[in-house]
Amino acid sequence: MxxxxxxxxxxxxxxxxxxxxxxxxxxxxxxxxxxxxxxxxxxxxxxxxxxxxxxxxxxxxxxxxxxxxxxxxxxxxxxxxxxxxxxxxxxxxxxxxxxxxxVLTPEITELVSAVAHRYAGTRADVLRLAVPPRHAKVESEPVAELPTITAPTDVTGWDRYTHGGAFVDAVRANRSPRAVWQALPGEDWPRRIAEIAAVTASSGRSAVVVVPDQRDLDRMTAACESVVGADSVVALSAGLGPAKRYRRWLAALRREVSIVVGTRSSVFAPVQNLGLMVLWDDGDDGYAEPRSPYPHAREVALLRAHGTGCAVVLAGHARTAEAEALVDAGWAHDLLAPRETVRARQPHIVALADSDHALARDPGARAARLPAIAFEAARAALKDGLGVLVQVPRGGYVPSLACGKCRNPARCRRCNGPLSLPSAPGADGAGSPTCRWCGIADTNHKCTVCGSRTLRAVVIGAHRTAEELGRAFPGVPVHTSGGASVLDSVAPGPSLVISTVGAEPRTPGGYGAALLLDGWALLGRADLRAAEETLRRWMTAGALVRSGADGGRVVVVAESEIPTVQALVRWDPVGHARSQLDERVEVRFPPAVHVAAIDGTTAAITALVDNTALPEDTEILGPVELPEGQRLPAGGGEDRIPGDVQRILLRVPRRDGGALARALADSQAASSAKKNTEAVRVQIDPIRIG
Structure with missing residues (x-):
């Protein structure tokens, strides 16, 4: 050649x-x-x-x-x-x-190149994410005419936000504003987004709205259809069959619709004359693409907005450090409600530490392991005929136990395995702590450190919590949401809804109370984004609760002195994001800098780094262990990848991010040309660093 x-x-x-x-x-x-x-x-x-x-x-x-x-x-x-x-x-x-x-428009061609360069990947990999597989029969179908859209007459919902009306006017006038919007608690955010999408479409341009999951996609699609009609909206998601997905994707390409709503990959939707990009809840980890070159939908949306000059909105109840960095740099502007409006709309929030002294003397409260104030909040809401949302960190039952006095993990005396409680108490020791390794019940367990016989759950799962609350509130319907059974909504009326984080269903009119349990389990994760993610999860649940003026209460079981807890009590996502950004600047992690994570065997990652012309100010960290739960490079099993898989981090100032990505891309190309087949994975600014 x-x-x-x-x-x-x-x-x-x-x-x-x-x-x-x-x-x-x-x-x-x-x-x-x-x-x-x-x-x-x-x-x-x-x-x-x-x-x-x-x-x-x-x-x-x-x-x-x-x-x-x-x-x-x-x-x-x-x-x-x-x-x-x-x-x-x-x-x-x-x-x-x-x-x-x-199928490949000039705009998407440029976007694909920009994404490949940003993430040290190849255009072929990005194209596989951007363009769905062909379905020949669909291409032969006739092209529908683009319906005419009239701008919505009522957009007064945006007036609750400072400069909200000016923002809508700027979208209508094609001035391409860029904003970070914090939605109020209880806000009908799909309706608000549908309104600005309709304003965009009425001026002859297209809008792309990206949401993290199928539940949000269904809500967002219904809202857009109610504003502009079903013929002007198309919904894209990976769960569609090949023919249906390609048909809808072609509808966007052929300008048969003006508004595209979809999950992660729809950020590449090939719409004509793009006028608006909206990304809801950009902190959701579902936006991180698990396939090479591992782009994040938020960054793709920003690249696309930069390339096309369209309006862009990052929206959510909480705020990420990345979104705050955009505001801090002046690239985007705040779209916030006045503090008095926030206070009027937020539920009454109380923080209480998870301690034995916080448990009520009421037998029902002790059985449910709820502090007195949380138990009373639930009881009051149920008495008023309202639902109670209980958020737990995980599904299932109690994964492990600890000493109730010194918190030392409870271990089996026979095999040293972890002890846990069975699903329901019974006779002959069936309700006693049982080893998860050997299965033997320990009816007379005693702590090996302090000698105490009391036990406490390290984390209680959704199903166990449902059982205990069901016994504490007899006769009240109990629903669980999480795992393979996620509820979209529950009927109004008194009920207990036990949900894992991220699976909280809605209820008409809002919940009367929300109990956020085991907050330390979320805050204590060894993750750079633990505090940010915890506040996002809490605010998502809290936003489903009625306002304090209407009796809505949120009880978070966590130490009140923790800054993240205080941010929830004040309902201050912006201040929390500001502090998170300041911390990232201090410790030099994204978005304050750019980081490349290189995973592979020690020999492979060392060879790649040694053969890369790194920018002058590059800092090499590691090698370290792969983060827990991180799959092996190249998707291969352990039979193909040696067991010493590790990670090296390369850290550079933001100004050198592009140079680092180019250098890594060149190094991978050189390695590939030499037919080096040892698997190495390169990720730029991964959401999980260690």
Whole structure:
């Protein structure tokens, strides 16, 4: 293969014959520059091919093609047509044009390149995320006309926020404002977003709204349809079948709709004349793509807004340090409600430490292991005919026990395994602590450190909590939400809803109370984002509760002196995000800096770092163990990857982020060209660092 210019090669091969028939090249612009979908980093470049005359009308930039590369047929996209090629050798012909549908628009082509450069990846990998697989039958379906959308007449809901009306006016006037919006507790946020999306669509532009999961997608789609009609909205998600997903994706590409709502990958939706990007709850870890090059939907949305000049809104009840950094830099502006409005809308919030002294003398409260104030809040809400939301950190039953006096983990006297409680008490020791390893009940357990016989749960799961609360409040319906059974909503009326974090269902009119249990289990995680994530989870639950003026109460079981707890009590996500950003600046972690995490065997990651032309101010941290729960590089099993998989962190100032990504991409390409097959994973600014 001859190289015709930096980053571009020409194809050599037998491509002058198509299906046994000799072909002539197209008379005008006979050269197609093709990006093949190849997994090797050193082949992330365009290759020149001749366009057969019979493909001239279909071989347009953006279409899928098949090419012969190194003796085999591979998929690719035409990026442009040209009159000449700098390659002096023999060029091959396109094997065929898969479809005349121009699925890769110029805007998405530029976005794909920007994302690949940002995350030290290849365009082929990004394209697999951006463009769904083809479904031939769908492409032959007729194109629908774009419905006319009238701007909504009532957008007064935005007037509750300082400069909210000016923000809507700026969207209407195509001035492309950039904002970080903190939605009020109890806010009908899907309706608010639908209103600004409709304002955008009424001016002839398109809007893309990205949400983290299917429940939010259903709510957001319904809200948009109620404002602009079902014919103007399309919902995209990975759970759709191939035909349905491709049909809806084509509707966005062909300008059959003005508003696209979807989950993570819809940030690449190929809409025409993009006017607005909205990302709800950008702190949700579902926005982090688990496939190479591991982009985050928030960063893709920001890259797209920067490239197109469209309006962009990062929205949520809480705020991430990344969103606060945008406001701090002046790139985006706050969209907040006045403090008096926040105080009027938030529930009454009380923090109480999880201690034995906080448990009530009431037998029912002790059975449910609820502090007195939490038990009373639940009882009052149920008496008023309202639901009570109970948020727990995990599903299942009690995973482990500890001494009630000294908090030393309770271990089996026979095998030293962890002790836990069975699902329900019974006779013959069935309610006694039982070893999770050997299964033997320890009816006379005594702490090996202090000798106490009392035990306490380290973390109580949703199902265990449901059983205990059911006994404490007999006759009250109990619902559980989490794991494989997540509820979208529950009917109004007195009930107990036990939910794991992130699975809280809505109820009409809001809950009368919310009990946020085992707060230390969320705050105590060894994670850079533990405090930020905890506040986000708490605020998501608290936003489902009625205002304090209407009797709504939230009890968080955690030490009241903790800054995150205080931020919840004040309902101050902005102040908390500001403090989190200041901490990141002090300890030099994202978003204050850029970090690359390189995972692989010790030899592989050391070789990659040693062969990378790192920026001058790069700091190397590690190697360290992989974060708990992190899958192995390349998706391979342990039978393919040696057991000494580790992680090295490369840290650079923000100004050198682009240089670091380019250097790592070049190093991976060089390693790939040398046919180094040892698996290494490179992630830029991963959400979990260690």
């Amino acid at each position: 001859g190289v015709d210019r930096p980053g571009r090669q020409a194809s050599r091969g037998r491509g002058t014959r198509l299906s046994g028939v000799t072909s002539a090249a197209a008379p005008e612009l006979p050269i197609a520059r093709v990006l093949p979908l190849l997994p090797l980093p050193h082949l992330d470049r365009e290759f020149d091919y001749l366009v057969p005359a019979q493909f001239d009308s279909d071989a347009k930039p953006g279409v899928r093609v098949r090419i012969r590369f190194a003796g085999r047929l591979v998929d690719g996209y035409i990026l442009e047509r040209a009159a000449t090629s700098d390659h002096t050798g023999k060029l091959g012909f396109l094997d065929r044009v898969v479809s005349s549908e121009r």
